[in-house]
Amino acid sequence: MNSAALIIIAVFTLAAALAAATLRKLMHAALSLVVVFVGIAALFFLLGAEFVGLALVFIYVGAVAVLVVFTILLTPRDVGKDRGFNWGGAIVAVAVFGGLTWSILNTQSLAVVAPHMPALTVKQIGKTLMTIYVWPLQCVGLLLTAALIGALILVMEEKR
């Protein structure tokens, strides 16, 4: 595992995340979000979970980000007056970050390096999905269908 690569990807991802959270224009933020997901996918690659990384790129960058963009386009005008930034939230977020970091650094058992591990093949993943995780898989399928129908019903025009 390459530290340099990790640091570059991490900085890149976090910068994009910060941009996504703070940029004034919604469209810019949505595009930054795409960058964040690409960064995370890179981190997954770095960790040896190529399949998940790819799935992330496909689903998030390909589907979710596009959805976000479409939503932004579908809700162009905004009559809301207050576009201000809430500093209370920032303080809480910083506090949470501090707390998490403190506890991560104070937990000795986490200071480990990665053990050697055989590469995880797509075949293995497929096998596991179809055997042990077959029920959860079916459930997720059902869930996705339900979400699809639900989303459709939600966005259908209200009947007068």
Add this chain to the structure above:
Amino acid sequence: MNSWIVTHLWLVPAEPFAASLAILSVSNTRRKSAAALAVAGQIIALALSVVAFVSTLQTHGFRAVQNFTWFTFGDQTLRLGFVLDPLAAAMLVMITVVGLCIFVFSVGYMAEDKNFTRFFAYLSFFSGAMLGLVIANSLLLVFIFWELVGLASYLLIGFWIERPSAAAAAKKAFITTRIGDMGFFLGVLWLYDRAGTLLFYDNGRGCLEGAGLAMLGASATFVALLIFCGAVGKSGQFPLHVWLPDAMEGPTPVSALIHAATMVAAGVFLVARVYPLFSLGAISGVTSSLTVVVWIGVTTALMAALIAIAQADIKRILAYSTVSQLGLMMVSLGVGGVAAGIMHLLAHGFFKALLFLGAGSVIHGCHGEQDIRKMGGLRRFMPVTFMTYAVGMMALSGMPFFFCGGWTKEEILHATAHWPPSHVPYYLILVGVVLTALYMTRQIIYVFFGNPRVAAERAHESPRIMTMPLIVLAFGAILLSAVLTPAWPWLHGYLTGEPTYFDVARLIQPMLFVSLALVSAGVGVGFWIYRKAGTQDGGRPAEVDPLEYAQPALFRFLANKMWIDELYARTVISFSWMAARLSDWMDRYFWDGLVRGFGAIGQLFGIFTTSVDERGINAGVDETTAGARGLGRVMSTAHSGQIQTYLGAIAIGMLALLLLYAWLA
């Protein structure tokens, strides 16, 4: 083996209780059957009491107990019992005789009342509770009947329920006596803890017998004093005497039965009953608990006698007289004259019931008027009442030779004179005797002598059913002397368990002359001061009391009962009201606010964002202006319906969990 009456002693209180229940269950309109039931219950109780009394005459110092298990808790048992001894038997007879007279009197006195049946139910209930009290062989059983007696007194004082003053007096009586009772209750607990039993006599294992007393040791003083608290409350001793005069709001027979003859005597009886606790470890008859009893008694006796001089209500004078006499009995018990105290109690039961019923007869004759200044000259209109009242007055004043009160009072003086620690109580009691004669003379003159005034104009003698009990009681007050004289102190011997013999030489004793001189002085001074009471005399208008004319400030002080009620109202009562308000306020605002505040900590984020936002500043301003209510508003701000606020709360909760982790790690 116990005789039949001992094993069935419970029947004595059961009769009036049964009568009470029966009366309550019959219709309100069946007056005759109600009265008949009550009187019948009382007669049966009297008969059983006489049987019990006779059985105690078998031997000197007769005592029989009948104990039983009330209930088992865990693997322990709580036992109660009844005891028959001279003290109980004498009380039984006194209560039933006096009670019967008063029941009969009530039939006439209450004839017009619309709640006639309820009155007799209460009266029977009271009688049953009182009879139970005197035969109880367990301090707990005494306490139980003690409370029931208090309940009956509460119900009867407040009998004329539509009068606010009666309700207030009933409340005052119940609460004041309950203050004393709480001390009594603690005494019960303490005794139970130390002695392991509450039975008085239990074949040598009772708490008043050798082994039980030995286990008590030094705590006996505290137990005795706590029990005395109860006696102070019920017997109207200083500083809890304030309820007794107000209790005169009840119907007059009630005043006679409860607040003169029997219930108030319960305190004296209680002290006599548990006397071994008071005298445990006595050095020449003096213990610290008994010393307290003496001083409380002296204070009460003198104070009440002084106040009685300045009262205008015929029943209030008698009420204060009762307080004073009870104080005298307490002194007697305290200085070691137990028999003297009880004898005075029995005698007092007769003559004070007589006086109260006489007063009732007077009030009845004067159509409800109770102010003695408006009476006068009644001896011509109500001769029987006058004669019997005079007997009662002589007995109360302590006129020697023919009236029972004289002999018992003399014996009390005798006991007090020889009290080792101090002679002050003796001298104060001498003053008390003079004062008693004085205020009784004043009352007699105002009511029966002089010119008839407003209320006396249409006065009439009471019907036979009311005068008969008066005559019976008057004879009782005189005839009781026969067993009280020093020449043949039969009652004394009966109570103490010592043999008595007749010796006419002992009849004449120095104390007799002291007593005679004091009473004569009191009566004489009374006649001199009040000879023209109720008429215009010199610069004094007719309606002004001679003493008031001579010493207005002193008279006002006494007429206002030394301002003790006012003092209590300013201190104890207002303090407890403040405490109540404070508790309520603390509850509504402080505790509730605190708990809500704790809740708000969990929702800090809500407060935080709102304090940043303009809305928050507004809420903050409101909070300061609306005081404690603001906290609630902050809470409802937290329920803002804003998902971000909720999300923030979750984040804060996460932080709190992290902190907990840090603390535990």
Add this chain to the structure above:
Amino acid sequence: MTPTLQIFLIVSAALFSTGLLAALSRRHAIFILIGIEMMLAAANLNFIAFWRFGPPHQPPTGVMIALFSIAIAAAEAAVGLAMVIAVYRHYHTTNVDQLDQLRG
């Protein structure tokens, strides 16, 4: 120097906090959704990191959970965005400040 698990966790924590920041501080509903997506991604990163740094074993539970989580996140995003549109139609705003029908 090889990176330890802690570094990944810190990155994930930073990402999570940024997501929280977006979700808490922005008024626009879509920003909140963006923040939530980022927080979910941070959680996924944790799953993968723990899987990678834990003892090797079959089946690869961390990866599986991450996969499911991505699927569920997609569903959530679809419904969430649909709701944003629905809400916009109804109230003509996506500012969550003004959506307080559930006020207590």
Add this chain to the structure above:
Amino acid sequence: MVGVITTIVLLPLIGAIAVCLWPQSNGRPIALIFNATSAVCALGLWRNFDTTAAGLQFVERHAWIPAIGAEYLVGIDGLSLLLVLLTSLIIPFAFLAQPAPDGRAFYATMLVMQSALYGTFTAQNFILWFLFYEMSLIPAFLLIKIWGGQNRDRAATKFFLYTFLGSVAMLLSFLGIYLARGTFDFAALAGFGKSGLLTGKLAWLTFAGIFVGLAVKVPLFPFHTWLPDTYQTAPTGVSMVLTGVLSKMGVYGFVRLLLPLFPNEIKVIGPWLLALAICSIVFAPLAALAQRDLKRMIAYLSINHLGYCMFALFAVAASPVVAVRIDTHAALSGVFMQIFNHGITAATLFYFAGLLEQRRGLRGIDDFGGLMQRTPLLCGWMSVAMFSSLGLPGLNGFIGEFLIFKGAFAITGLFTAIAVIGLLVTAVVFVRAMQSLFSGPLAESCSVFPDLLRGEKFVVVPVTLLMFAIGIAPQFIFNIFNTTVVQMARLFA
């Protein structure tokens, strides 16, 4: 084969469904039939209960979720039986209370609550117990929220938040205990208690969690502020159940869980716990003195009466020296007695408050006056309940209070002496209430009141007779739990 306890628990649930399905709009008759059937089963339980045998009886045990140590384990000992009987008595009584809300839903909800109460008092496994414990909370919330009076929203939310937060604290604590000890069985856990269930900070944390959860339910000062609001606004019948039975769940929890599991912790902070109980005993009646609303006044006195229970329990558990057996037995018997007595007495008082409210439309103490002249029977029977509540000998209240004081006095005399003030102030509260309600001139607004009606007499008379029976010859109640008392006293020996 379904056992008798399961039958008792399930019957009200079936009743709730039956009430919902019944075509007529008023569900009361059906509800009462199911009440009566459960009550008959409970009486059968009592009849067949072996009062001399120690331990649980009528035990039913089935595996449920073995993975987390949850099993279906129900059984009764003396205390459970007492509370089952109390529930069987109070719920039908509450159904007959006035003013009664209309509609089937009310009765169905009450029946669900009844089932939960039976379950709580018979479950012997924590998970099962907790399930029932929480199951009683939701109907209570709904009953207050939907059928309550003024300020019902606030009161319901407050009730729910308080009790729910308390429950959460308790659940977390029990998870901690489970992780440390691996069981949820009450009997097994109690076995660990003596030697210390947990150690260090974790012990204190779990103790605090369970303590708060139960203290809110009882409620113990200063966790009581939800109670006056709730009792005041709830419909009469619900107030009766809340005070008569629901508050007993807290006391039951203390007896069943906290005292056996944390004897050492309680000993350490014993004086503070006693001080809290004393605050309940003294401040609650003082606050009651300042109330003008009849129901609120009774609510505060409920806090006071349960304070006595807490006081005795803490005294026994916190005693620095080993208490003499008679004192432990007296205190425990007193607590059990007080639980039962307070249940029927407080419920009766609420019932009467409801009758007055129904007649007048208001229930402030000053809204009445001189009732004795117009409605002597109502006043007479209500006075009996009041005197029972202030602990007059000859009525039921005295027995429990005497034993509690007897047990506590030997262990902590000074605190007992302070607690006596509570008895005094309670008396003041009632006597004052009687003065302004019953006596004085008849108030204009009360001049057309009917006296007790026939149906009301049928309700009042049996309960009052029960009060007299317990007050005069209480042995039949003591028989239920004497063996349990002896058994529990060993815990503290």
